[in-house]
Amino acid sequence: MPASMIKVDDASLLSDVPAPAVERAPARVSRSRELEPGDVIDGFQIVRVVARCGMGSVFKAHDRATGTAVVLKIPHMSFESDVVFYSRFQREERIGLRLRHPMIARVLAVAEKSRPYIVVEHVEGPSLWHLVRSEGRMSAERATAIGKQLCEALVYMHSQGVVHRDIKPENVLIDSAGTPRIVDFGIALDYRDRRLTWGRLSNRLGTPEYMAPEQMRGRRGDARVDVYALGATLYELLAGTPPFPAGSVGDLIRFKLHHDPRPLTEVAPDIDPALAGVVMRAIARDPRDRFSAAIDMLGALSDPRCASMPATRVPVHRSLIGIRAALFCVAFLGIAWLVFHLVQANT
Numbered sequence: 191m192p193a194s195m196i197k198v199d200d201a202s203l204l205s206d207v208p209a210p211a212v213e214r215a216p217a218r219v220s221r222s223r224e225l226e227p228g229d230v231i232d233g234f235q236i237v238r239v240v241a242r243c244g245m246g247s248v249f250k251a252h253d254r255a256t257g258t259a260v261v262l263k264i265p266h267m268s269f270e271s272d273v274v275f276y277s278r279f280q281r282e283e284r285i286g287l288r289l290r291h292p293m294i295a296r297v298l299a300v301a302e303k304s305r306p307y308i309v310v311e312h313v314e315g316p317s318l319w320h321l322v323r324s325e326g327r328m329s330a331e332r333a334t335a336i337g338k339q340l341c342e343a344l345v346y347m348h349s350q351g352v353v354h355r356d357i358k359p360e361n362v363l364i365d366s367a368g369t370p371r372i373v374d375f376g377i378a379l380d381y382r383d384r385r386l387t388w389g390r391l392s393n394r395l396g397t398p399e400y401m402a403p404e405q406m407r408g409r410r411g412d413a414r415v416d417v418y419a420l421g422a423t424l425y426e427l428l429a430g431t432p433p434f435p436a437g438s439v440g441d442l443i444r445f446k447l448h449h450d451p452r453p454l455t456e457v458a459p460d461i462d463p464a465l466a467g468v469v470m471r472a473i474a475r476d477p478r479d480r481f482s483a484a485i486d487m488l489g490a491l492s493d494p495r496c497a498s499m500p501a502t503r504v505p506v507h508r509s510l511i512g513i514r515a516a517l518f519c520v521a522f523l524g525i526a527w528l529v530f531h532l533v534q535a536n537t
Contacts, residue, residue: 225249225264232304234262245269250312259312260298270306278376281383283308285352285375293343295363295373313371318359318427327430330461336362336370337424338491343372344420344484348413351382355411357419358400359426379410398442399432403475406443414477417487421472421480428465429457433473450475464494 224247229236234251237259241248246265253260269275286297286308298309318336322328328336340362347354354361355377363371377396396405402418404411425433433451434442451473454466468490474480481487 224266230254231262231264231307232300232302234260234309236262245275253309259314261310261312262307263310264305264307267305276306279306279308281380282375282378284383285378285380286310289347289350289352289375291343291346293339293370293372294347295371310373313363313365313373315364315366315371318362318364318370318423321364322359322426322430327458328427330428330465333424333427334465334491336364336427337420338488339370340372340420340423341484341488341491343370344413344416345488347372348416348484351380353379353381353411353413354416354419355379355405356396356400357416357423358397359423360397362423398439398446399434401446402477403447404477406447411477413483414480417472417481417484418474418477420484420487421469424469425451425454425473428461428469429454431457446475462494465491468494 225231225236227236227238227249233254235254237250237252239247240250240261244266246263246269249262249264251260251262252258265275265279283297287299290296295313296311298311300309316324340357344354344357352375354372354375356374357372361372361374363373365371398406400419400422402411402415405415422433434446436442437445451470454461454469455463458466468487471490472480472487481490
């Protein structure tokens with residue numbers, strides 16, 4: 191289910207709730223109602239609700255077979271028959287089962303299911319969103335280290351043909367070892383999946399604060415939308431605030447499509463201008479002005495002072511106008527010359 195539609199209680203992820211010792215028989219789950227804590231589904235006992243939304247619920251659960259904590263993402267029963275939603279839900283699971291990287295939360299395979307759901311490893315730790323709001327802006331060293339690790343995950347992800355399309359502080363958890371872990375591939379794009387993707391119906395899904403401008407225009411985008419979202423996330427880690435001012439979704443979209451964000455050096459004057467330049471390049475409005483790939487952004491974060499900025503270029507539409515004007519002048523002069531000589535020949 192799309193992360194933009196889920197409000198996760200980050201504080202609930204901070205406490206390690208032990209697996210309950212249940213002596214009584216578990217409650218039998220009826221298909222006529224939604225799951226609740228205490229219910230058991232296919233060997234997974236629901237411990238508590240992590241998040242609910244209009245499309246489904248996210249639960250922390252206890253895997254009775256392994257004795258470990260997991261996360262279950264379960265759509266509401268009313269959506270199980272929705273072809274578009276169910277196709278997207280299946281795609282999320284296929285992507286998660288294929289990706290294996292230290293900075294990506296693993297999706298776990300289940301042999302048989304009594305209803306649709308996705309099992310994800312439980313990451314014990316807060317999200318970046320929670321950290322910024324509880325601790326304030328991060329040091330440049332810490333934010334850069336996290337950014338480089340996330341770039342490594344994006345390099346791997348993109349090499350597998352997957353574009354996340356919803357990178358944001360809420361979708362990055364910091365585990366007990368301090369490693370960032372990307373979660374929620376609910377609106378990810380998989381270029382290797384030749385099945386029906388319903389692209390026209392899902393292109394505008396995402397979180398406006400971190401969506402690239404081309405996504406807001408209804409385009410699918412490519413790997414550079416993840417570069418943009420990571421840049422917006424780093425901006426928030428370093429400044430303590432997102433790149434664009436809070437307001438209505440409509441105002442945010444209009445502002446983002448027609449204006450650049452306030453320079454990071456103005457919001458956080460103590461930030462190294464070279465590092466600020468890397469972040470600002472990542473969130474350039476025009477995707478051609480961004481890093482062309484996550485590996486380029488990784489190199490820039492590793493050595494910001496050696497990162498080359500994109501050359502200033504003339505907008506394409508102005509170049510075309512100039513070319514067309516020149517061609518018109520040449521054609522006009524050619525016709526005038528031909529007419530002049532025809533008149534001369536007839537006199």
